[in-house]
Amino acid sequence: MTMPKHTALYDEHIAAGGRMVEFAGYELPVHYTSLVDEHTSVRTRAGLFDVSHMGEVFITGPGALDFVQLVSCNDHSKMTVGRAQYTGLMYPQGTFVDDMLVHKLADDEYLLVVNAANRAKDAAYLGELAAGRAGVEVRDESDSWSQLAVQGPLAAEILQPSVRSDLSELNHFTFVFTEVCGRRALIARTGYTGEDGFEVYTSNEAAPEVWRAILAEGRPKGLLPAGLGARDTLRFEAGMSLYGHEIDDTTTPLEAGLGWIVKFKKGDYIGRDILESQKETGLDRRLVGFEMIDRGIARHGYPVYLGEGDLEPVGHVTSGTHSPTLGRALGLAYLPIEASEDGTEFLVEIRNRRAAARVVPMPFYRREKK
Amino acid sequence: MNVPADLKYGRTHEWARTEGDVVVVGITHYAQDQLGEVVYVELPEVGIGANAAEELGTLESVKAVSEFNSPVGGEVVEVNDRLEDEPNLVNEDPYGEGWLVKISGTTEGEDLLEAADYIAMIEAEST
Known part of the structure; x- marks a missing residue:
């Protein structure tokens, strides 16, 4: 049996009284004090999550866009640099390898944020597909990145003092390269709770300092550190899918109520034929x-x-x-x-x-x- | 961790208190803490037979489903109906208002633990 991994924030979780459980190969807090309190704080004030277990896979090269278009059911051709888009990574059967957020870093560079439990599978799937193609490289950098999510109506107010750029200029589903606590970071206005909020990608070295800064700023305003339990109930109430539950390798995005991420005016892609015929014949x-x-x-x-x-x-x-x-x-x-x-x-x-x-x-x- | 000295304990974290000829049963402070906020309690019907160390009902938190066992054998003579609308009593007062069932005609089945032994067990469990 392999031992569960620790994120860079493990000591912070212990210090905050986190009840640790194994999830997708990581030891993470299911809750700190109370799942319901943590859930409520995100709905009414703010919560801070360690989501460092999520995977970061980079697609680079002159063929990056074509490759992302090939594997995803959404249309990423109209994305500008600094935008993020939700989509499905598709099998030829039109079912999910995973769901993911695609971030356009540059014309020849995309960041895919994927589920922890699927990360190895996704990287292998993408790597195999890229192997036969010129001008595209797949790099799994998950172990080098920490990710913190600040979510809730007070998220911007609490995060802003630690961040160099003006968060009020950051629209929903956009991101910026900036500094948090003087450290390089990518900050996206995205989340998995149904609230306003941010996902902060930074180095493992910087993560504990960023965590403590957000806690120090947020605690007096009612922010709580929140665990996997609240993350699940929050996304559930907001109707967001969880891989292994609503979506998996037997379900299509159309069946899952995700028709809005399935595009047919984008040329061919993996699974397209099945999705098109499912749309025509009905579910x-x-x-x-x-x-x-x-x-x-x-x-x-x-x-x-x-x-x-x-x-x-x-x-x-x-x-x-x-x-x-x-x-x-x-x-x-x-x-x-x-x-x-x-x-x-x-x-x-x-x-x-x-x-x-x-x-x-x-x-x-x-x-x-x- | 609150473990009253005058109660007996099952290995699956239930407590038993003898009151006259009935035994009152609940879950321990440690058990409710592990479970988190209880949002739903499924109790047995009055009149059914309970077997020591066998499942008697279900407690659910937001996150998880957890069965509780009967620490003694006998007949269920009363259940705590208040828990239908106030399942949180299990968290707030696990040894009092949050009791689960009352059992009569008890036959000693399981070897129940004294408080000190129960404390030793949960300490061993949490390290």
Whole structure:
């Protein structure tokens, strides 16, 4: 058995009372004091996350754009330098190798931020595809980068004093190369919580100092360090997909409700044919949000049925919890297309009992834009 | 960690307190701390038989699902209905208002731990 790795912020987590668990090969805090408090602080004030486990893969060379276009279902041809875009890394079956954020660093350089659990798989997949092509190089630099996420309505106010550039000029889904605590950093106005916020990419050496500076500035304003538990409930409420749950190598972006990242006016790419025919013929199943009618909490993997006496499940729950913000038991599930309309009732099997649930509009939570 | 000296403890972090001819059962302070905020409690039906060291119900936090076992064998004669609307009592008062079930006609099944032995067990677990 391999020992879990530590991020550069491991000592900070211990100092903050983090309850450490293994996640994607890293020892990371699931929470510090209370998942619900950490969740609430991000919704109402701010939270600070160590997301250094995320992977950073660089695509460089004159063929970089063509290569990114080949592997991604979104269209990156109109991106300007300093923009970030969400997309799927595709298999020929039109399913997900991973989901990722593409950052355009230069005309011949792109940064892909990928999931920790998929990073080795992604790098190998991309490396193999690049091997047969001229003018493109794939470099996995994940081990050299730390990543901190500052998320919540007070994120800009709390991060600004540590940052050289003016964060108010940074629009949603853009980034800038700047300095944080006098150290070189890439700061993007992106996140995985449904709130305003920033993701700060910096060196492992600089990370502890940056962490402490943000904590010192933020604590008096109500910022809390937040763990993986709150990260999951926050993204869940915001209707954001998690690889291994809503999306994986058996699901297409169209089924996952991510049609907005699937573009057909961009030339050929891996998986395009399947996605195009799926769009033409229509979907068999679709990801929906639901609320429990009966008591109980639906969890990942629980089977769903349309009728009490049905023997075969028609789908499964991909994520589910008691929503800290909304105070209700909510979930996400794949349902047959004919049973996926808002208001449709169905059954979730919870420990050998079938509990009623109802399809509701997504996302569960949307922040009020200023 | 709060471990009252007058209670007996199961190895899966339940406590048992004898009150007359019934045994009151709950989860320990350590267990609720490990679990985090309890948001849902599934209790057994009154009248069913409980077997020592076997599953009796479910506690759920935002993050996780966790079963609790019966520290003693017997019959479930009462369950804490307040937990349906106030599952957080398990966190706030695990040895009092946050009790789970009452069991009568108990037959000693499991070898329950004294407080000192339970403390030694959780200390060993958390290192």
